[in-house]
Amino acid sequence: MRFKDKAVVITGAAGGVGKTLVELFAKEGAKIVISDRNEEGCVSVAKAAEELGAKVSVVADDLSEKEYCEAVIKTCVEQFGGIDILLNNAGIIPRGTIEETTDDMWFSAMNVNLNAVFFLCRAAIPHMKKSGGAIVNTSSVWGTYPGPNHVAYCTSKGAVAALTKNLGRDCAPLGIRVNAVCPHEINTPMIRTGFERRGLDPEKAIEALNKTVPIGRIAEPEDIADVIAFLASDQARYIAGECVEVTGAKPVSG
Numbered sequence: 001m002r003f004k005d006k007a008v009v010i011t012g013a014a015g016g017v018g019k020t021l022v023e024l025f026a027k028e029g030a031k032i033v034i035s036d037r038n039e040e041g042c043v044s045v046a047k048a049a050e051e052l053g054a055k056v057s058v059v060a061d062d063l064s065e066k067e068y069c070e071a072v073i074k075t076c077v078e079q080f081g082g083i084d085i086l087l088n089n090a091g092i093i094p095r096g097t098i099e100e101t102t103d104d105m106w107f108s109a110m111n112v113n114l115n116a117v118f119f120l121c122r123a124a125i126p127h128m129k130k131s132g133g134a135i136v137n138t139s140s141v142w143g144t145y146p147g148p149n150h151v152a153y154c155t156s157k158g159a160v161a162a163l164t165k166n167l168g169r170d171c172a173p174l175g176i177r178v179n180a181v182c183p184h185e186i187n188t189p190m191i192r193t194g195f196e197r198r199g200l201d202p203e204k205a206i207e208a209l210n211k212t213v214p215i216g217r218i219a220e221p222e223d224i225a226d227v228i229a230f231l232a233s234d235q236a237r238y239i240a241g242e243c244v245e246v247t248g249a250k251p252v253s254g
Contacts, residue, residue: 002233004029007080009072011063011120012090014041016188017138017228020221021087022046024229026054033076034058036090055080063090064111069119077127085232086124088117088137088160093194094152106152113156114163121167125176132175134232137164138224139180141245145252157182161243168241177240179231184247185209185218215248 008025012018014036025032026049034049036042039060046056057079061068076083092112094105117137124135142150143157164180171178185191192202210217227246230236 001029002229002235003085006030006084007033007076007082008085008087008232009033009035009076009083009120009124010087010089011035011072011116012138013045014038015090015190017186017221017224018089019045019048020225021089021228022049023052024225026052026056028229029054030085031055031080032057033072033079034060035063035072036060037062063116064108066115066119069116070123073120073123073127082130083124083127084131084133086120086128086133086135087228087232088120088135089228090116091138091140091157092153093150093190095150095194096152097149098151100149101152109152109156110159113153114159117160117163121163121178125167125171125174128176129174133177134236135167135171135176135178136228136231137178137180138228139164139182139243141182141184141247141252144182144243144245147252164243165241172240177231177236179236179239179241180243181224181227181231182243182245182247183219183224184213184250184252186224187218187220213248213250215250217248219246219248 008030010021013034022045034042034046042058042060046058049056059072059075094109139160140157142154146154167178195202195205
C-alpha cells in the first residue's frame, strides 16, 4: 500500500495507461481525482476504482483550457484535503511533417501535451509545498530523440522533458520531486486508432512493431504505469529532475 491515503490526480485517466494507473493506485490505497475529456470513460474508470475500495472524484473536460486544469487541482484539494501526487499522463499524437502540420495540429499538441502540464504543475505546487509531493510527467523518447514526421508531437514532448528538468531542480528544495517517463510505442487504443486511420490492420501493425524491439515487444500499459508508480513512490525518494526512458532498448530511429 505505497499510496495509502495519498491524494492523487491522474490525467488522461480514461486511456490505456491512464486506466492502468487508476487501477494500480486504487489497489494501493490512493484517493484519486480522475481527469479526461471522455466523461463516459471517466465514469467507467471511477466505478472500477470504487469497487476496489478507492475514494474517487471525476472532473471531465478539456485539458487545453487553463481554467479546467486549475479546477482539477482545486477539486483534489477540496475533496481530499490537499494533493500529494500529480500524474500528467494525458497526451495526443498529431502526425505529420512541418508542411503537413496545420495550425490546429500544432496548437492542440502544445495545449494538451505541454501547456496543460505547466498549468497543472503551477496549480499543484503551492499545495505540495506544505507537506512535499511528487509529480510524474509523461514525455517521450520521441521528444528527447525526435523521430520522423511528428514535428508537433516531438516538439511538445521535448518541451515536457525540459520542463521536467527545470521543475526538478527548482522544486527539490521544496520537498517536491518532479520526474518524467519517456516511453516508446505502447499497445494502447490510441496507437491502434492511429493505425486504423492510416488504413492498416492494428493487429498486424503491432506484430510488426514487436519485431523492431530488442526486448521482443512494444510496451503494454502496465510496463509504463509501474515505472510511473515507482517514481511517484517513496522508493524513488532520491530521484528528482530525471527523464527515465522506458523503451525495451529500441532506438527511435536508425
